[in-house]
Amino acid sequence: MTRIILHGCMGQMGRVVSELAASLDDLEIVAGVDQRREADLPAYPVYERIRDCREEADAVVDFSVAAAVDALLEDCVQKKLPLVLCTTGLSRAQLDALDAAAGEIPVLKSANMSLGINLLLRLVRDAAGALKDAGFDIEIVEKHHRRKLDAPSGTAIALADSVSKGLTGDHPYVFDRSTRKEQRPKEEIGISAVRGGTIVGEHDVIFAGTDEVITLSHSAYSRAIFAKGAIAAAHFLKGKRAGYYDMSDVIGS
Numbered sequence: 449m450t451r452i453i454l455h456g457c458m459g460q461m462g463r464v465v466s467e468l469a470a471s472l473d474d475l476e477i478v479a480g481v482d483q484r485r486e487a488d489l490p491a492y493p494v495y496e497r498i499r500d501c502r503e504e505a506d507a508v509v510d511f512s513v514a515a516a517v518d519a520l521l522e523d524c525v526q527k528k529l530p531l532v533l534c535t536t537g538l539s540r541a542q543l544d545a546l547d548a549a550a551g552e553i554p555v556l557k558s559a560n561m562s563l564g565i566n567l568l569l570r571l572v573r574d575a576a577g578a579l580k581d582a583g584f585d586i587e588i589v590e591k592h593h594r595r596k597l598d599a600p601s602g603t604a605i606a607l608a609d610s611v612s613k614g615l616t617g618d619h620p621y622v623f624d625r626s627t628r629k630e631q632r633p634k635e636e637i638g639i640s641a642v643r644g645g646t647i648v649g650e651h652d653v654i655f656a657g658t659d660e661v662i663t664l665s666h667s668a669y670s671r672a673i674f675a676k677g678a679i680a681a682a683h684f685l686k687g688k689r690a691g692y693y694d695m696s697d698v699i700g701s
Contacts, residue, residue, distance in 0.1 A: 449474055449475070449476060450474060450475050450476070450506050450682055450683050450686050451476050451478045451503070451504065451505045451506045452476070452477055452507050452508065452682050453478060453479045453480070453481060453498060453501055453503070453505045453507075453529070454466065454469075454477050454479075454480045454481070454492075454508075454509055454511075455481045455482075455498065455516070455520055456482060456510060456512030456513070456516070457477075457481060457482050457490060457492075457494060458480070458482040458484040458489075458494070459482070459512065460671070461534070461671060461674060462480070462482070464674070464675045465477075465511065465675045465678060465679070466480075466490050467675075468672060468675045468676065469679065472679070474683070475679055475682070478492060479492055479493050479494070479495060479501045479503045479505070480492055480493070480494040480495070481494065481496070481497060481498055481500075481501070482496075483496060497519055498527065498529065499522075501527075505529060506530065506682070506686040507530040507682040507685045508524055508529050508532065509532045509534070509678050509679070509682050510532065510535055511534045511535065511674075511678070513535060514537045514538050514539070514542065516535075517533070517535055517538060517542050518542065518545070520533075521545050521546060521549045524549065524553055525549050525552050525553055528553055529553065530553055530554040530556075530685040530686065530688060531553060531555050531685075532678055532681045532685060533546065533555060533556065533557040536559060536598060536601070536602035537597065537598040552690055553690050554685045554688040554689065554690055554693060555692055555693065556681045556685055556692075556693040556695070556697070557692070557693075557694060558606075558677075558681070558694050558695040559601075559603045559605065559606035560674070561676075561677030561678045561681065561695065562666070562673045563673070563676070563677050563680070563695070564673065565603060566694075566698075566699055568607070568651070568653070568664060568666045569606060569607060569610040569696070570696070571664055572611050572653045572664055573613050573614040575614065575655060575662065575664060576610075576612075576615050577614035579655055579657070579662075580616060582657060583634070583658060584655040584657040585638075585656045585657075586619075586637050586638070586654065586655055586656075587637070587638040587640070587656065588607050588608055588637065588639045588640070588651070588652070588654070589640045589642070589651075589652045590639075590642070590649075590650065590651045591642040591643075591647045592641075592642070592643055592647055592649055592650075593644070593645060593648065594643050594644050594645060596643060599641035599643065600623065600639045600640070601641065601649070603649070604639050604641070604651060605639070607651060607653055608621050608637050611653065619636065619637050620635065620637070621636070621638075622638050622639070623639055623640075623641075625638070648668040648670065649668040650665070650666070650667045650668070651665065651666050652664070652665045653665075677695065677698075680698050681695065684697065
């Protein structure tokens, strides 16, 4: 049995995690953390900060907002709680604080908790390496619902980073070509963001060559896939040593 504290339990993803956890025999949410106090509180106690929680836990699963991450890291380090961090859009200072925290507690961070996306990260790295000398241009297109605040998505950046690992030399990321009139430089990686409707998440990595195109894609049809990945990560972190982990550790390299 893995016991977790759910940070951001009243948010949209927090509710999905709560619903999924209720159907599992090997996981228990012992407490939640959220600033909101709504009428339909979950069946576990809800606190304002991790430091206020009285329950023993094996890990913290976070689906909150970037503004809450500073206190989250402080409290997890203080209480020596492993952390699965699912919040994106962190500042450079917060990423540095996360690195420091990983020196004291197990930390798992991923731009996307989907097991399928994390397999895609590996596939695009391998594809980029196989095609790097064949003259393929690489473009990434991501689509999300209208309420998503950051663009491009953290997952799109992670995919670009994986592509870069398979290549040699410098490959700058380009997010906007509207101010220039020139042919596409072969070294760049284009990243485009679409926002609209209720799209859960779609990511296409396009390898465009002469007379042929290869597209590696992932489509999310439900937020449950992110909850499943976060729970798998919590199971993985239980009992681990301090350090920095990611979803590739969960699915196996």
